[in-house]
Amino acid sequence: MILGYAGKFLEVNLSTGKIKEITLDDDVLKDYVGGRGLAAKILWDRLGSSWQKIDPLGPENVLLFLTGPLTGYFPGGRTCVSGKSPQCNGVVGSTVAGEFGVELRCAGYDGIIVTEEAKKPVYLLIKDSNVEIRSAEHIWGKDAKQTVKILTKECRELLKKRFPIYGEWKEPALLYIGQAGENKVRTAVVAAKWTHAAGYGGYGAVMGSKKLKAIAVKGTGPLPPVDNIEKIKRLIQIVNDNAYDNELWRRWGTGGGGYEFGARTSSEPIRNWQEEWHDEKSYGVDQFENKLWIKQSWSDFGCPTCCMKIAMVKNGKFKGAITDNPDYEMQAYLGTNLGIFVPEENVYLSTLADDLGLCGIQTGNVMGFVAELFQRKILTKEDLDGIEPKWGDAEAFANLIKKIAFREGIGDLLAEGTYRAALKIGKMKNVDVQQYAVQSKGISIGAHGIRSGKDFPESVSYAVGVQGGDHTSLTGLPLDARGSELGEILNDSAVFCNFNSFGLPRNLKFEFYTAVTGLKLTRKEWSKNQGLKILQLQRAELLLGGPDQVWDPKIHDVNPPRFYEPLPSGPYKGKKADKSEVEDYKRRYYRAAGWDRNGIPKTETLRKLRLQDVDRALKKLR
Amino acid sequence: MAKKKKEPIWIARELARCSGCRKCEIACSLFHENQIWPEASMIRVFMLVPGADFPHFCAQCQDYPCVESCPVKALSISKQTGAVLVDKVTCIACGKCIDACPGRIPHMHPKEKHIVICDLCNGDPQCVKVCREGGWNVLKTVSREDRSYKLYARMPEETARDLALKMYGEKTEEFI
Numbered sequence: 001m002i003l004g005y006a007g008k009f010l011e012v013n014l015s016t017g018k019i020k021e022i023t024l025d026d027d028v029l030k031d032y033v034g035g036r037g038l039a040a041k042i043l044w045d046r047l048g049s050s051w052q053k054i055d056p057l058g059p060e061n062v063l064l065f066l067t068g069p070l071t072g073y074f075p076g077g078r079t080c081v082s083g084k085s086p087q088c089n090g091v092v093g094s095t096v097a098g099e100f101g102v103e104l105r106c107a108g109y110d111g112i113i114v115t116e117e118a119k120k121p122v123y124l125l126i127k128d129s130n131v132e133i134r135s136a137e138h139i140w141g142k143d144a145k146q147t148v149k150i151l152t153k154e155c156r157e158l159l160k161k162r163f164p165i166y167g168e169w170k171e172p173a174l175l176y177i178g179q180a181g182e183n184k185v186r187t188a189v190v191a192a193k194w195t196h197a198a199g200y201g202g203y204g205a206v207m208g209s210k211k212l213k214a215i216a217v218k219g220t221g222p223l224p225p226v227d228n229i230e231k232i233k234r235l236i237q238i239v240n241d242n243a244y245d246n247e248l249w250r251r252w253g254t255g256g257g258g259y260e261f262g263a264r265t266s267s268e269p270i271r272n273w274q275e276e277w278h279d280e281k282s283y284g285v286d287q288f289e290n291k292l293w294i295k296q297s298w299s300d301f302g303c304p305t306c307c308m309k310i311a312m313v314k315n316g317k318f319k320g321a322i323t324d325n326p327d328y329e330m331q332a333y334l335g336t337n338l339g340i341f342v343p344e345e346n347v348y349l350s351t352l353a354d355d356l357g358l359c360g361i362q363t364g365n366v367m368g369f370v371a372e373l374f375q376r377k378i379l380t381k382e383d384l385d386g387i388e389p390k391w392g393d394a395e396a397f398a399n400l401i402k403k404i405a406f407r408e409g410i411g412d413l414l415a416e417g418t419y420r421a422a423l424k425i426g427k428m429k430n431v432d433v434q435q436y437a438v439q440s441k442g443i444s445i446g447a448h449g450i451r452s453g454k455d456f457p458e459s460v461s462y463a464v465g466v467q468g469g470d471h472t473s474l475t476g477l478p479l480d481a482r483g484s485e486l487g488e489i490l491n492d493s494a495v496f497c498n499f500n501s502f503g504l505p506r507n508l509k510f511e512f513y514t515a516v517t518g519l520k521l522t523r524k525e526w527s528k529n530q531g532l533k534i535l536q537l538q539r540a541e542l543l544l545g546g547p548d549q550v551w552d553p554k555i556h557d558v559n560p561p562r563f564y565e566p567l568p569s570g571p572y573k574g575k576k577a578d579k580s581e582v583e584d585y586k587r588r589y590y591r592a593a594g595w596d597r598n599g600i601p602k603t604e605t606l607r608k609l610r611l612q613d614v615d616r617a618l619k620k621l622r
Numbered sequence: 623m624a625k626k627k628k629e630p631i632w633i634a635r636e637l638a639r640c641s642g643c644r645k646c647e648i649a650c651s652l653f654h655e656n657q658i659w660p661e662a663s664m665i666r667v668f669m670l671v672p673g674a675d676f677p678h679f680c681a682q683c684q685d686y687p688c689v690e691s692c693p694v695k696a697l698s699i700s701k702q703t704g705a706v707l708v709d710k711v712t713c714i715a716c717g718k719c720i721d722a723c724p725g726r727i728p729h730m731h732p733k734e735k736h737i738v739i740c741d742l743c744n745g746d747p748q749c750v751k752v753c754r755e756g757g758w759n760v761l762k763t764v765s766r767e768d769r770s771y772k773l774y775a776r777m778p779e780e781t782a783r784d785l786a787l788k789m790y791g792e793k794t795e796e797f798i
Contacts, residue, residue, distance in 0.1 A: 225657070
């Protein structure tokens with residue numbers, strides 16, 4: 001057994017109610033590490049032979065909750081949620097902050113594998129090796145805050161009853177879905193602590209399709225033993241000290257972005273990306289901080305940064321709205337992208353997304369898309385159940401959010417996410433509306449544009465990334481560079497928060513991995529072997545896709561059309577993505593990644609990485 | 623360097639500043655167990671309402687009801703620091719000290735058969751170090767005076783409600 005792992009996975013069949021413990025070979029853990037990498041591998045082993053036929057929202061999909069060897073050790077605990085994605089039909093390693101992964105490891109498990117689906121709503125309660133499937137009928141239909149309240153109380157009472165002389169039980173860590181997940185909305189999240197979410201991937205919908213409302217876990221053991229605890233103590237101190245030095249990062253989190261990425265880098269989505277520049281000082285982080293934040297530092301297990309803040313509207317129409325931050329992505333997608341520049345309105349919409357269990361990025365993306373179609377008179381008030389989504393009208397967007405979460409009326413169509421909604425609306429209206437859809441492979445583009453060239457994504461990041469528009473998995477060349485996807489694959493596979501690694505020496509994560517597992521690993525090795533292997537497997541799963549969508553790199557390895565329109569305003573007015581530059585970069589990227597000129601992983605690349613079965617499966621695409 | 627406090631000591635606490643980072647649990651369990659082990663930590667962070675996180679740990683009541691309640695005299699008071707010390711061999715894990723504590727603060731060691739109570743790390747509390755290092759300053763070591771420290775031995779539900787009220791006002795009732 002490799003050090004740093006609990007050594008066991010929990011497999012729960014929701015249809016039969018059978019619960020068992022399984023182990024994975026050391027070689028598998030060495031190659032795929034955990035989290036995102038291991039998700040790609042487990043899913044391939046179980047679904048690979050019929051990948052294209054598997055409906056992500058059907059009973060045959062496998063839903064995964066995985067930790068990695070660094071979870072709980074590297075400051076900033078996260079958990080990786082995965083499965084075949086109902087957004088991109090490939091695999092997304094979607095991570096969520098919180099204590100869940102730590103509790104799970106302390107309970108003796110590296111992950112949970114959920115198969116099939118329950119007949120009636122259920123939740124899982126895990127207390128060390130005691131695992132039970134319990135009825136969730138009393139919480140089905142409840143929002144995030146009510147779900148957390150009821151389950152926290154209920155689980156603590158159960159623990160108290162079963163272990164009466166233990167003392168007071170801390171709350172178990174929870175992962176849950178809101179109503180959006182129950183209704184299989186493709187932009188639904190798996191959430192924690194009211195406001196934290198595994199957003200990209202759409203796994204809230206998968207959880208809902210399995211009628212799994214929540215998982216509660218309490219582990220009373222230590223984190224799994226490691227190779228060199230003294231070294232880990234020193235490494236933790238380095239990570240902490242580095243974060244403590246970064247005052248503005250700690251004070252504002254990404255919240256500084258609401259003004260910054262508009263005014264300075266001109267890369268913020270405004271009115272569905274029709275613009276990327278604004279100079280609205282009303283939207284400065286100081287406005288959020290001074291008027292709305294009721295907690296300056298909120299964090300997850302071991303985190304020295306505390307990028308989370310808690311915001312609450314104390315007066316006016318939206319009084320009582322409570323959410324985190326909002327962080328930059330929320331400020332953008334549930335703010336500027338909808339023409340909203342009022343912090344209170346932004347907090348209100350973020351609260352609704354949290355409560356209903358929706359991804360703020362992707363729901364804000366689809367609402368911006370709809371608002372542009374309304375602006376262009378492609379969709380009318382009648383098409384939208386009487387709602388007029390005018391730019392800046394927070395209440396209209398609030399109505400839309402609710403309709404999406406409950407799949408009511410037009411909400412049913414928008415609940416399919418931007419790409420699929422665009423296909424349907426295009427057919428309905430006989431107009432090509434994909435030109436207004438700002439997404440890549442079914443996943444909305446993160447709130448960082450490429451046109452000004454001043455933000456961190458590169459011109460091909462969204463076009464060729466194996467997680468589509470996911471801005472937390474951007475790529476570029478050289479393949480072993482800090483900005484390549486291989487680095488993100490490491491973070492999401494070892495499962496820790498990359499926000500705590502900014503500014504650290506690049507080899508530190510690898511040293512950390514070695515101190516935990518006792519296995520030697522260098523950056524060079526990672527980018528030639530394990531990291532590259534995970535990248536190829538994710539690429540293959542993405543390209544195989546199906547059943548409702550298949551991505552052909554020749555057609556779909558592209559930027560959203562909007563990025564080829566010149567920026568209409570601001571200091572970078574006129575700038576746009578350059579098609580020939582993108583094509584050239586793409587060719588070089590394909591070459592570096594070992595893909596053929598059509599973007600499909602080459603036989604020799606896959607053979608070298610011992611992925612022969614993947615090679616065989618890709619034959620039909622070549 | 624902070625000047626060393628005159629012993630015995632006490633850990634003053636400002637719970638509303640707690641970020642919920644649990645670095646105190648990590649530091650405590652690393653010091654006492656040489657492992658990261660949140661449930662074996664002598665200080666435990668509760669989050670009964672999201673955002674209203676707080677550390678729950680011994681307040682060293684002036685009258686030490688836990689020590690009084692122990693049927694086998696496994697608990698004693700450190701003359702040096704004022705901490706409650708657990709004799710792990712004598713302790714029979716009966717839980718009487720939990721019932722005697724106004725805040726039900728002691729809890730069982732998750733693997734061994736004895737109770738867990740803050741021992742003030744022999745006068746140099748590790749939780750205080752990490753909390754101050756990160757600038758949260760929820761915890762601070764002070765010299766122990768003649769005061770009613772029992773005030774801080776509260777039930778987790780009680781503290782959670784107070785902190786939630788401070789943050790969320792009248793909305794609190796929806797969350798608790």
